[in-house]
Amino acid sequence: MAAQAQYEELVRQFSAFGAVKREMGRTLPSDCPAGSAAVLTLLARHGEMRMSKLAELLAVDMSVTSRHVAHVAERGWIERSPDPADKRSRILRLTAAGEERVREMSRRTTQLLAERLSDWTDDEVAQLTRLMTRLRASFGDCRSTHRMPAAPPGPDESTRTPAITQ
DSSP, X not given: OOOHHHHHXXXXXXXXXXHHHHHHHHTSOTTSOHHXXXXXXXXXXXXXXXXXXXXXXXXXXXXXXXHHHHHHHHTTSEEEEEETTEEXXXXXXXXXXXXXXXXXXXXXXXXXXXXXXXXXOHHHHXXXXXXXXXXXXXXXXXXXXXXXXXXXXXXXXXXXXXXXXX
């Protein structure tokens, strides 16, 4: 098992990794913010699904999911059709334009990684991929309700409305 100092350094690296994610986000087309890109990517990866399943995969509230879905639907990247099993629900699926948008986003992020990791060997890239996959597996499904408990309110906070988190 790793020493405490190694875990502390790992926490620092995770915090610093935000800059990498932000730069990758900047490669997205201007009309496709990160939430919309996530919707498209998940539909490409998992196929058609109900909005409730998409919200679960995104790990966000249904209202947030609805806004993202409306954005991509307005651009013609997805279609919403009645669910044959429950007419109140909608099935979401990528359109041809949505599939093209996913391919474009993939090309952009792949190009960025190829540029930034140009001095890495193929084995190093493969090792990073294996380790990141293993790390994700160690955490299991992070979308479930595993949240840190809130600290009890202080004396002047007992009547404050709690913040809504995503």
